[in-house]
Amino acid sequence: MMEDSLPPTMLKEIVARLRCVVCQHRFRAKDAQIIGRRGKVWAMRVHCPMCHTQALLFAILTEHTAQMLYSDLTPDEWERFQDLPPISTDEVIAFHRFIQSYTGDFSEILDEPLPPE
């Protein structure tokens, strides 16, 4: 459906302006894949043909321009989080209370240990 596809000229234009964050290599249109959309913001997975880094990129499209923003999330993380319901105020308050009353070591409640300094 058109809803979830960028006009090919726009996609080409976006891709032409991109560089890999790791190796600065250019992308081709086929290295970018649209994985979601919220209004004017398109989320895309880009795959570097040179170093194989995958990155999540947001393209904010207005009528004549596109602004690009790399995300800190990986494409897989984003796909996982976007299916979750929004965080409610109650959850924020509950978490705040929990943190305030928590006296232990944070590494106990994290799934993965904190990386060494």
Ligand SMILES: [Zn+2]
């Ligand atoms: Zn690269």
